[in-house]
Amino acid sequence: MGNLVQRIFSKPNVVRRLFSKPTLSNANRTSLVNDQWKGIRPKMFAQTAAGGIAFMLWFLACCSYLFGTLYLSPNRHDSFHVLAVDYDGGAIGEAMAAAYKQLQGDGFFKLIVHSPEEFPTEQDMYQAVWKGDYWGAIAATEGASNRLSAAIQGGDAAATYDPAHALHYVWNQDRYTAFSNSIIGSGMQTLVGATRVAYGKMNGTQAAQFLNTTDSAAVQALLNPISATATNIQPTTFGAIILLNTVAMAMPIMQQFFFLLVLNGVAAQHKLYTKMSVLSSLLFRRFSGVLFALGASLCQTGFFWAFRESWAVNGNQFVLTWMTFWLLMHIHLLILDSISTVAPLPVMPFVVLLWVFLNLASTLSPIEVQAGFYHWGYALPSYNAYSVLVTVWSSGADNRLYRALPVLFSWWLLANMTTSATHVRACHLAAKFAQEEDVELMPKKDEEVGGNAGHAEAGAEARPAMSGETTVGRVNSLERVRTVEEMAMERRIVYGPSVPPFA
Numbered sequence: 001m002g003n004l005v006q007r008i009f010s011k012p013n014v015v016r017r018l019f020s021k022p023t024l025s026n027a028n029r030t031s032l033v034n035d036q037w038k039g040i041r042p043k044m045f046a047q048t049a050a051g052g053i054a055f056m057l058w059f060l061a062c063c064s065y066l067f068g069t070l071y072l073s074p075n076r077h078d079s080f081h082v083l084a085v086d087y088d089g090g091a092i093g094e095a096m097a098a099a100y101k102q103l104q105g106d107g108f109f110k111l112i113v114h115s116p117e118e119f120p121t122e123q124d125m126y127q128a129v130w131k132g133d134y135w136g137a138i139a140a141t142e143g144a145s146n147r148l149s150a151a152i153q154g155g156d157a158a159a160t161y162d163p164a165h166a167l168h169y170v171w172n173q174d175r176y177t178a179f180s181n182s183i184i185g186s187g188m189q190t191l192v193g194a195t196r197v198a199y200g201k202m203n204g205t206q207a208a209q210f211l212n213t214t215d216s217a218a219v220q221a222l223l224n225p226i227s228a229t230a231t232n233i234q235p236t237t238f239g240a241i242i243l244l245n246t247v248a249m250a251m252p253i254m255q256q257f258f259f260l261l262v263l264n265g266v267a268a269q270h271k272l273y274t275k276m277s278v279l280s281s282l283l284f285r286r287f288s289g290v291l292f293a294l295g296a297s298l299c300q301t302g303f304f305w306a307f308r309e310s311w312a313v314n315g316n317q318f319v320l321t322w323m324t325f326w327l328l329m330h331i332h333l334l335i336l337d338s339i340s341t342v343a344p345l346p347v348m349p350f351v352v353l354l355w356v357f358l359n360l361a362s363t364l365s366p367i368e369v370q371a372g373f374y375h376w377g378y379a380l381p382s383y384n385a386y387s388v389l390v391t392v393w394s395s396g397a398d399n400r401l402y403r404a405l406p407v408l409f410s411w412w413l414l415a416n417m418t419t420s421a422t423h424v425r426a427c428h429l430a431a432k433f434a435q436e437e438d439v440e441l442m443p444k445k446d447e448e449v450g451g452n453a454g455h456a457e458a459g460a461e462a463r464p465a466m467s468g469e470t471t472v473g474r475v476n477s478l479e480r481v482r483t484v485e486e487m488a489m490e491r492r493i494v495y496g497p498s499v500p501p502f503a
Helices: 002-009 012-019 041-068 073-079 091-103 122-130 144-152 177-208 216-223 247-269 278-306 315-342 345-364 372-379 381-393 401-441 451-466 472-480 484-495
Strands: 081-086 110-114 136-140 167-171 228-232
Touching: 041 345, 081 091, 081 122, 091 136, 091 144, 091 177, 122 136, 122 167, 136 177, 144 177, 144 216, 167 177, 177 216, 177 228, 247 278, 247 315, 247 345, 247 381, 278 315, 278 401, 315 345, 315 381, 315 401, 345 372, 345 381, 372 381, 372 401, 381 401
Parallel strands: 081 110, 081 136, 167 228
Antiparallel strands: 136 167
16 A cells, blocks of 8 residues: 555656646635635634534533543442341351451442341342342351351261351342442452451351361361352353443444434435425334334344353343344434434534433443432433343343333333424424425516516516616515525424435
């Protein structure tokens, strides 16, 4: 490529011929410093600076909002509630409670302690996490202290002792995986380790008095008394998981906006708003949007599955994921369609950018760990769609469908109504502008002069006007004729933003 560029510019005649074309020649153009641009230069610089500053400040505001969701979030880790049940009622249960007191604080999840009467079995504890009432649960298993005491004394109890049976914890890795890994998964391991240390401090000396020093298994039980068994509701370990609640949630908005540009361009090119009935043009746009959202959601679900690696999801979950994205994408399309039809064209980049950042901020991190200001994100469509997706991927766990589905369908119904209203407005404006254009292009008749003589006189008077001898009536008629720029602006007012070749 470099050699090609060098050969081209090594031949001055090639460059000279290129810039000698009438369309590029300086003979038909003027330099920026020329006096011709004297009055325009300040406007050019001012408008460019104003636009640049506006976008800089808007990105600053949007990015500040996004970063604010994670600002000081380590100090709000106690917003993650974890269920704790002591089925043991002995030394291990006491050690777990003592260990949590050492770890307790803003930077560690909060243990919500319940009695065995409230959660009679570990299956009940599992169900509490599965339903999403808690981010995790940990229990000192029944008889754990007695098993450890017997193992220290040697014999069969020592040979069969498994420290992993002392504690049992449950968590769901699929629920905001990055946070579940760093706060729940790692926190559970930290708590288990601290419980082992606490047990040694509280009971190590006393337990050593009963140690069978001739039994290696008994010695091992004393040295490693406590570990844990983990139950992960939905293991999620593939690399692309970090994208599912971040970049992937911005894609539905961007796809629908770009398709909206195409849809507006087609409508403008073929004048659907003036030639086609209001109902037909509305149905055309709505049907096109539904089909595009269906295909776009299938593509997005497809690349989720293509890069899932060892993620244990099945065909039913594929279809449910597809349907969820279909609903979400159609909501985004309807919302952007409603706004683009009434908002001035220069406003649309700001609107799209804001809508992307608002929705992305609601899925980037659990709302529990965000400051209270951001909790209104519960109402945003992307947050509720992601909530549905987590339930789908976890085979029904963390079920918030009772809240997420009504919110999504409320957005869909409201957006359908507003889009229909703005479409009627667009059809009205399109017809109005078309009528005005027809009136302006219609030849002006002299209503005061009649008969052949009148027509001849009118014709005689018309000729000087064509040769430069303007009259007041002729000037007014010409002034009413809109420029190409004005007609283009009217078309944009009606149809909204579009893309070439339809713009």
